[in-house]
Amino acid sequence: MLSIKNLSVKLEEEDKQILKGVDLEIEAGKVHAIMGPNGSGKSTLSYVLSGKDGYEVTDGSAYLEGEDVLEMEPEERAAAGLFLAFQYPVEIPGVGNMTFLRTAVNAQRKARGEEEMSAADFLKAIRAKAKELKVDADMLKRPVNVGFSGGEKKRNEILQMAMLEPKMCILDETDSGLDVDAMKLVAEGVNALRSEGRGFLVITHYQRLLDHIKPDVVHIMADGKIVKTGGPDLALEVEHNGYAGILSEVA
Amino acid sequence: MAEAALQQTATDARLASLTLPTGGWSEAARADALSRVKSMGLPHRRDEYWKYTRPDTLTQADVISAAVFDEGTPIFNDIDSLKIVFVDGVFDEAASDDLSLEGVSIERLATSLADIHWARDLYGVLETRGQTPVQRPLATLNTAFATDGVLLHVTGKVSKPINLQYQHKSECSDAFLHHVIRVDAGAEVTLLEAGPAAARFNKVMEVDIADTGVFHHVRAQGRDHERRAATHIFARLGQESTFKSFTLTKNGVMTRNECVIELTGDDAIAHVAGACVGDGDFHHDDTVFITHDAVNCESRQVFKKVLRNGATGVFQGKILVKPGAQKTDGYQISQSLLLDDDSQFLAKPELEIYADDVACSHGSTSGAIDETALFYLRSRGVPQDQATDLLTLAFLAEAVDEIEDEELRTEIVDRLSGWLERHRN
Known part of the structure; x- marks a missing residue:
C-alpha cells in the first residue's frame, strides 16, 4: 500500500536534517504504529507524506500503490487515497463544517473521475456516520473546528476520514489531549474503518492508544530513523522500560 | 495659493459644465446647494479627507468614458420586488414596474413639481447636516444638479423590496441621482440598488427614519470595471429605529462610498457593512461617519476588502460620541485580505468620545490567506483554487452576514463566488 524507502528530509528554512533515511512498508489491511520520543521526526514524516510546505526531500521515495506521492500536490495525494488526521486540527472561521466536508468529498470524486455525491445522499451518509462518532448536528453546522473541544476536534477528524474513505490513513498523535472516554470513542471510530483494503499508520507517544487500536506492527523511531520494529509487544516494552531502555539496546 | 487657484478653476469648470434644474419645490434647495458648493469648492488632492483617494476623475468637467459591460441578468432580478429602472441616470418607464405599492408612496424627483412637497423638508437638509464637521462637496454638487431620483414616503410595512435597477449603456454618461426616503413611525421598507448608474455617477440618498421605523438597504454596484462612482448616504435615526445598509462592490476603477x-433618538440601531473585491486597476474607498447623539444606541461598521494585482482599498471610519450619548455601543472593524504583495489597504479608524459610559471598539487588519487553513483544506482533497475561494468567502462572511434576509444574502454570496472563480491566478 505505502512504500517508503530511505526517506530523507530537511527543513527548507534551516539546514536541519529531520528524517535520515526512513524505510517503511505498510500493507493493505494492516495497522502499523510508530512510537518514539519527542523530536524523533514522527510528525515530520506525516507532514511530508501529506505534502505540507516547508520540507525538502533530500533523498529517498514514497509510493502509494505504485504512485509517486512526493511528486503530487496535497489535494492529489488526498484524491489518491492518502489521509492525515492532524495532531492539531485547524480552525477555519466562516467555513461551515458540512460545506467543507461536502466540498472535500466531491472534489476528490471529481479528481478521480467519479460522479459527485448528491446533497441528499451526502446528508444521509454524514448523519449516519456522525451519529456513530457522537458528532451532533450543531457540530456539523458550526464553522470547521471553531469552538470545538479537543475531543470534538479529534472526532471531527475521524468523521472526515469516514466520509472520505481513504486507502491509507495516517493518524498523527490522535490521542493527544484526549481523556480516556474520548480516546475510546475515537479508537472505535478508527476500528470501524479497519478493512482489508485499507492501511493505517498510527503515530503516538504512548502505548495506551494502542490498547484500543491494536497494531499489527510497531516501529520505534529515533533521531529521524526507524530503529526497531516488532509486534504489539514492542509497545508494551516502551511502556515498561521507556524509550531510553530501547534506544540504549539498539545503540 | 496655486493650489487654491487650481481648485477654484476646477470647480468653476465643473459647475459650468452642468445645467441647474429649475422650478418646483426643490428650487430653493438647489440654489442654496449651488452657493454652498461654490464657497466650499470641489475636493482636491490636498484635502485631508481625500488623502488616500484622488478626487480628480470624480470632479473634473470632462466626462471620462467607460466601456459598456453587459453583466447578464442583474442581481436581485429574480427577487419579488418593485422594479424601478434608470438607464444612464434616465428613468426607463417601459422597463419599470407601475410605481404603486401598499405602504409607500413612490414618486420621481424629476416629475414631482408641486411647490409644496414632503420631500422639501429633507432634500438637501440631511446632506447639509452631514457637512459638519467634515465637508462633502460632491454631495452638495449633487443636491444642486441631480436630474432624477426616487422620493419614497414609507407609511406602513411594505410587503416587498423596492428595487432600483441601474444600467450603464452609454460610454460617456454622467449621472446625478438623488433619492429621498422618509420612513414613518412603525413603518418598514427594504431598498435594493443594483448595477452601475452610468460611466460616471454621483448618487445621494437621504433617509429620515422616524421613531421605531425600519430601513433595510442592500446594494450591489455592478461588475462594470471602468465606471467611476461617488455615492453618499445621509441617514437620521429617531428613537428605537433601525437602519441597516450593505454594499457589494465588484470591480470599478474608482469608487468612493x-x-x-x-443617531438622534434613544435606543436606535445603525449597521453599515460592505464587501468589496478588486483585481488590478481598482480603487475602492469606504468613508463612514457615525454620530451618536442619543442614549443607548448601537452602531456597527463591518467592512471587508479582497484585493489583488495592485488593487487599492481605503477605509476611513469614524464614531463620534457626543456629550450625553451614554450607553453607546459602537463597533467598527475594517479588514483586508491581500492576495498578493502588490495590493494595498489604507485604513484610518477614528473614535471621538465625549461621554464617559460607553463601549466603543475598533479594529483594522491586513492579512494574507491563512496557509495553515489552506493546507488543511488541500489535505482533504480541495484543490488550491477552490480552497482559496472558500477561505476568501469565509473572510467576507462577517460583512455579508450583516444582511438579515437570507435570499438577499445568498444572491450576494453567489455573485462573490462567481467573481472569485473568474479572478484566479
Missing part, C-alpha cells in the same frame, strides 16, 4: 449617520 460615503455614509453619514446621525
Whole structure:
C-alpha cells in the first residue's frame, strides 16, 4: 500500500536534517504504529507524506500503490487515497463544517473521475456516520473546528476520514489531549474503518492508544530513523522500560 | 495659493459644465446647494479627507468614458420586488414596474413639481447636516444638479423590496441621482440598488427614519470595471429605529462610498457593512461617519476588502460620541485580505468620545490567506483554487452576514463566488 524507502528530509528554512533515511512498508489491511520520543521526526514524516510546505526531500521515495506521492500536490495525494488526521486540527472561521466536508468529498470524486455525491445522499451518509462518532448536528453546522473541544476536534477528524474513505490513513498523535472516554470513542471510530483494503499508520507517544487500536506492527523511531520494529509487544516494552531502555539496546 | 487657484478653476469648470434644474419645490434647495458648493469648492488632492483617494476623475468637467459591460441578468432580478429602472441616470418607464405599492408612496424627483412637497423638508437638509464637521462637496454638487431620483414616503410595512435597477449603456454618461426616503413611525421598507448608474455617477440618498421605523438597504454596484462612482448616504435615526445598509462592490476603477449617520433618538440601531473585491486597476474607498447623539444606541461598521494585482482599498471610519450619548455601543472593524504583495489597504479608524459610559471598539487588519487553513483544506482533497475561494468567502462572511434576509444574502454570496472563480491566478 505505502512504500517508503530511505526517506530523507530537511527543513527548507534551516539546514536541519529531520528524517535520515526512513524505510517503511505498510500493507493493505494492516495497522502499523510508530512510537518514539519527542523530536524523533514522527510528525515530520506525516507532514511530508501529506505534502505540507516547508520540507525538502533530500533523498529517498514514497509510493502509494505504485504512485509517486512526493511528486503530487496535497489535494492529489488526498484524491489518491492518502489521509492525515492532524495532531492539531485547524480552525477555519466562516467555513461551515458540512460545506467543507461536502466540498472535500466531491472534489476528490471529481479528481478521480467519479460522479459527485448528491446533497441528499451526502446528508444521509454524514448523519449516519456522525451519529456513530457522537458528532451532533450543531457540530456539523458550526464553522470547521471553531469552538470545538479537543475531543470534538479529534472526532471531527475521524468523521472526515469516514466520509472520505481513504486507502491509507495516517493518524498523527490522535490521542493527544484526549481523556480516556474520548480516546475510546475515537479508537472505535478508527476500528470501524479497519478493512482489508485499507492501511493505517498510527503515530503516538504512548502505548495506551494502542490498547484500543491494536497494531499489527510497531516501529520505534529515533533521531529521524526507524530503529526497531516488532509486534504489539514492542509497545508494551516502551511502556515498561521507556524509550531510553530501547534506544540504549539498539545503540 | 496655486493650489487654491487650481481648485477654484476646477470647480468653476465643473459647475459650468452642468445645467441647474429649475422650478418646483426643490428650487430653493438647489440654489442654496449651488452657493454652498461654490464657497466650499470641489475636493482636491490636498484635502485631508481625500488623502488616500484622488478626487480628480470624480470632479473634473470632462466626462471620462467607460466601456459598456453587459453583466447578464442583474442581481436581485429574480427577487419579488418593485422594479424601478434608470438607464444612464434616465428613468426607463417601459422597463419599470407601475410605481404603486401598499405602504409607500413612490414618486420621481424629476416629475414631482408641486411647490409644496414632503420631500422639501429633507432634500438637501440631511446632506447639509452631514457637512459638519467634515465637508462633502460632491454631495452638495449633487443636491444642486441631480436630474432624477426616487422620493419614497414609507407609511406602513411594505410587503416587498423596492428595487432600483441601474444600467450603464452609454460610454460617456454622467449621472446625478438623488433619492429621498422618509420612513414613518412603525413603518418598514427594504431598498435594493443594483448595477452601475452610468460611466460616471454621483448618487445621494437621504433617509429620515422616524421613531421605531425600519430601513433595510442592500446594494450591489455592478461588475462594470471602468465606471467611476461617488455615492453618499445621509441617514437620521429617531428613537428605537433601525437602519441597516450593505454594499457589494465588484470591480470599478474608482469608487468612493460615503455614509453619514446621525443617531438622534434613544435606543436606535445603525449597521453599515460592505464587501468589496478588486483585481488590478481598482480603487475602492469606504468613508463612514457615525454620530451618536442619543442614549443607548448601537452602531456597527463591518467592512471587508479582497484585493489583488495592485488593487487599492481605503477605509476611513469614524464614531463620534457626543456629550450625553451614554450607553453607546459602537463597533467598527475594517479588514483586508491581500492576495498578493502588490495590493494595498489604507485604513484610518477614528473614535471621538465625549461621554464617559460607553463601549466603543475598533479594529483594522491586513492579512494574507491563512496557509495553515489552506493546507488543511488541500489535505482533504480541495484543490488550491477552490480552497482559496472558500477561505476568501469565509473572510467576507462577517460583512455579508450583516444582511438579515437570507435570499438577499445568498444572491450576494453567489455573485462573490462567481467573481472569485473568474479572478484566479
